[in-house]
Amino acid sequence: MPRFLSARPDSRLIPLPWQIPLEDWPTEHLVALPRGISRHVVRFIKVGNSVYAAKEVIETSAVHEYRMLQELTRMDTPSVEPLAVITKRIGLDGEPLDPVLVTRHLEFSLPYRALFSKGVRAETVSRLLDAMVVLLARLHLIGFLWLDVSLSNILFRRDAGEFAAYLVDAETAEMHETLTAGQREHDLTIATTNLYGEFCDLEAGRLLDESLDPLTLVESILSRYRDLWNELTAAEEFSGAELHRIENRVRRLNALGFDVAELDITTAADGSTVRIQPKVVDAGHHTRRLLRLTGLDVEENQARRLLNDLDTYRFHTGQQDLDEPLVAHQWLTRCFEAVVTAVPADLRGKREPAQLFHEVLDYRWYQSQRENREVPLVEATWGYINDVLRTLPDEVITDTIKPGDDDQRRLANPYDPSQGFLDDDEEAPFDPWEDVPSDEEEEESLPASGYLDMRALRGRAAGTP
Numbered sequence: 001m002p003r004f005l006s007a008r009p010d011s012r013l014i015p016l017p018w019q020i021p022l023e024d025w026p027t028e029h030l031v032a033l034p035r036g037i038s039r040h041v042v043r044f045i046k047v048g049n050s051v052y053a054a055k056e057v058i059e060t061s062a063v064h065e066y067r068m069l070q071e072l073t074r075m076d077t078p079s080v081e082p083l084a085v086i087t088k089r090i091g092l093d094g095e096p097l098d099p100v101l102v103t104r105h106l107e108f109s110l111p112y113r114a115l116f117s118k119g120v121r122a123e124t125v126s127r128l129l130d131a132m133v134v135l136l137a138r139l140h141l142i143g144f145l146w147l148d149v150s151l152s153n154i155l156f157r158r159d160a161g162e163f164a165a166y167l168v169d170a171e172t173a174e175m176h177e178t179l180t181a182g183q184r185e186h187d188l189t190i191a192t193t194n195l196y197g198e199f200c201d202l203e204a205g206r207l208l209d210e211s212l213d214p215l216t217l218v219e220s221i222l223s224r225y226r227d228l229w230n231e232l233t234a235a236e237e238f239s240g241a242e243l244h245r246i247e248n249r250v251r252r253l254n255a256l257g258f259d260v261a262e263l264d265i266t267t268a269a270d271g272s273t274v275r276i277q278p279k280v281v282d283a284g285h286h287t288r289r290l291l292r293l294t295g296l297d298v299e300e301n302q303a304r305r306l307l308n309d310l311d312t313y314r315f316h317t318g319q320q321d322l323d324e325p326l327v328a329h330q331w332l333t334r335c336f337e338a339v340v341t342a343v344p345a346d347l348r349g350k351r352e353p354a355q356l357f358h359e360v361l362d363y364r365w366y367q368s369q370r371e372n373r374e375v376p377l378v379e380a381t382w383g384y385i386n387d388v389l390r391t392l393p394d395e396v397i398t399d400t401i402k403p404g405d406d407d408q409r410r411l412a413n414p415y416d417p418s419q420g421f422l423d424d425d426e427e428a429p430f431d432p433w434e435d436v437p438s439d440e441e442e443e444e445s446l447p448a449s450g451y452l453d454m455r456a457l458r459g460r461a462a463g464t465p
């Protein structure tokens, strides 16, 4: 009898065929979705209306990874959410089978190979690296030593105009009270080694913009990380006459999307100098405020944008004196839900609701500028649906890669894209999203900077693209 270890058990997992190795599971339980390269057998499984990721892995690793992911979820750090570990599996031949770790499939997430599809702009690579560095700094701030930083172990989600990075593989990770500089350096070394390999691989597959060089890219990870870490944690000393610099520092940190949990301020006995040392935590302020007001749980930049729209709505309707939650409820039904439900059912898989609303607001802004008038939300929504949404590839894919789909090259195993094509000479890892044209390509190409784009981060925090 298999054993289920889970904090929030899903009884629908129990009748699944645990006595069969994951690799041989009948396709009725599987969903073909894009995913990154993996060491273990990973499959996406369908349980009722939910999609979970299942990974077959030895017992100590499975339980350890489950606990690590649980800890990250508890601390609100972006990672996949663990659901269960199934142990004590016995095969049909009576031999024991490795346990399976089950996590919730991270919707609308993009493995990096899907993002690079037919080559991405240098600017996009820069934004992906920034998202990765922010994730790494957030993990390090809470004492999480990853030890397996790589693009294959990160999932990216669109967050307004940027990307948000999520940790997907915590098998090797360790949790400490705090990390030493040496431990953080070690993670950075692993990151540069792995990413160098991954970028070379993309280059060999001609998926990397020609202006980009793997070595320069990975070197930039170090400078990006150090810039951010310094800004987040370095002590600052100034004269007692410049006390406004305390507030400056806090504002700068807030502007990067972080909050100050504690500010350690020491002054010289004669008051001539002041030294401040911030203890920084994750912000997520806008996400939490929006959740409290509307029940919508979205990414930080999307939350900021939605809250701006809510504030504008409040102003336009002259309801400044009304209770905020009341106005928020009105805005939710009259604006947000009105836009989301206007989308025809067959187009709903293209954008997640908060991102859709954000893009409609963008569309309305451009149209208003172009036509020099205040375009109503309803009109902008329809314009967006017809001009933009219809032309976009699906981001949520359910059963789109049908085993018999012949208009594309055939995958050796549609439930395991890493096995490549049937007619492949070499075993190139393949992601089915690579065949979907990316809307990134149409945007204007900008040179990538080798540094963490502090200005862009601040721009994000201020809600200006």
Ligand SMILES: Nc1ncnc2c1ncn2[C@@H]1O[C@H](COP(=O)(O)OP(=O)(O)O)[C@@H](O)[C@H]1O
Binding pocket: 034, 035, 036, 037, 038, 039, 040, 041, 042, 052, 053, 055, 080, 081, 103, 104, 105, 106, 107, 109, 111, 152, 153, 154, 155, 168, 169, 170, 171
């Ligand atoms: N919960 C999840 N949501 C979405 N994708 C997932 C999830 N879990 C795993 N994946 C995909 O499977 C890939 C391999 O998972 P990972 O845990 O890194 O396995 P391995 O330990 O074998 O490297 C990831 O790169 C990711 O694309």
Ligand SMILES: [Mg+2]
Binding pocket: 037, 038, 039, 152, 153, 169
């Ligand atoms: Mg992995």
